[in-house]
Amino acid sequence: MTARFSFAIHATDGRARTGTITMKRGEIRTPAFMPVGTAATVKAMKPGDVRASGADIILGNTYHLMLRPGAERVNRLGGLHGFMGWDRPILTDSGGYQVMSLAELTKRSEDGVAFKSHLDGTRHLLSPERSIEIQRLLGSNIVMAFDELVPTTSTREVQASAMERSMRWAKRSRDAFNAGGQHAEDNAIFGIQQGALDEGFRKSSADALIDIGFDGYAIGGLAVGEGQEAMFGCLDFAPGQLPVEKPRYLMGVGKPTDIVGAVERGVDMFDCVLPTRSGRTGQAFTRQGPINIRNARFAEDQGPLDPACGCPVCATWSRAYLHHLVRAGEILGAMLMTEHNIWFYQQMMADLRAAIAEGRLTAFADDFRSRYAAGQ
Ligand SMILES: [Zn+2]
Numbered sequence: 389m390t391a392r393f394s395f396a397i398h399a400t401d402g403r404a405r406t407g408t409i410t411m412k413r414g415e416i417r418t419p420a421f422m423p424v425g426t427a428a429t430v431k432a433m434k435p436g437d438v439r440a441s442g443a444d445i446i447l448g449n450t451y452h453l454m455l456r457p458g459a460e461r462v463n464r465l466g467g468l469h470g471f472m473g474w475d476r477p478i479l480t481d482s483g484g485y486q487v488m489s490l491a492e493l494t495k496r497s498e499d500g501v502a503f504k505s506h507l508d509g510t511r512h513l514l515s516p517e518r519s520i521e522i523q524r525l526l527g528s529n530i531v532m533a534f535d536e537l538v539p540t541t542s543t544r545e546v547q548a549s550a551m552e553r554s555m556r557w558a559k560r561s562r563d564a565f566n567a568g569g570q571h572a573e574d575n576a577i578f579g580i581q582q583g584a585l586d587e588g589f590r591k592s593s594a595d596a597l598i599d600i601g602f603d604g605y606a607i608g609g610l611a612v613g614e615g616q617e618a619m620f621g622c623l624d625f626a627p628g629q630l631p632v633e634k635p636r637y638l639m640g641v642g643k644p645t646d647i648v649g650a651v652e653r654g655v656d657m658f659d660c661v662l663p664t665r666s667g668r669t670g671q672a673f674t675r676q677g678p679i680n681i682r683n684a685r686f687a688e689d690q691g692p693l694d695p696a697c698g699c700p701v702c703a704t705w706s707r708a709y710l711h712h713l714v715r716a717g718e719i720l721g722a723m724l725m726t727e728h729n730i731w732f733y734q735q736m737m738a739d740l741r742a743a744i745a746e747g748r749l750t751a752f753a754d755d756f757r758s759r760y761a762a763g764q
Contacts, residue, residue, distance in 0.1 A: 405419075434473075481532050581593045607626050610641065620649050644732075667722060687712075
């Protein structure tokens, strides 16, 4: 019988690791990139095509799904897997980040966050207990603890008090998770380290989470405008404060070079809207850096988006055709650009896993960065 959740590290190279998370719904090869399926869809892609790109797991957003179509409704319709037609693992965020960035008239208290829906103005409360309940109703396989976010520009006092409240909420999240519920045999829970860029705050947060005990640990509160150098500065110590034998997930990251640098610093999991959102606006990721396919220089370019890409889009269609589709606002343009970008990210993760396994990560990462920068 497959365990509920296990993580095996197969090889390390410096601080980087490659391994496998095993869950009942399938294996997740790490380092892993999770395409974002905000509203029960990875925008512009069918689930079978997401899987064909090499994705082992996708992400769903609690905040969006609780408002539309509603967690109870998704549950009545068989949970997120059956509803959207994706049978492999799904991770859901706790809704904390989005309620604090998208909702209107939010009111925070020790209990949770009261807010008005940005869709129809209805009033809701998101608390640690309600967030865990929603994630269970959705059928999530990796449930995230509910936490509090504050801007990186906040004072140290505000940062410290948000981190401390997040740790109290992490305990309430864990207790709600332990109380059981639907799919209890089929899901795991991750805690989220906070503490902005401060090494001491990060350490206090890590220690509080370890004391509670989680299946995996996320690094939250980064990639919110602090810049790559500051983020890497934090990642020079934050992953090492978390248990070596558990997966480490850097939330909301990021650009290709962010991911390569974070993998070198010991991170195992990532999610970001960048490949899907960029695809819809005409940006393609390539090994020579990002390109904007709308640019006039591609109007008669018969080459593929990226000559080194193994995706179905690059095998079939030219830059000139994609330039035409995107300029004409054709739906197929958004679909094909998104598919290529998701493949680019998954191929990058596969290359990173192979480089770690073969002990040549530094050479791979340096080569990746120099090619990527050359085209920018
Ligand atoms: Zn491609």
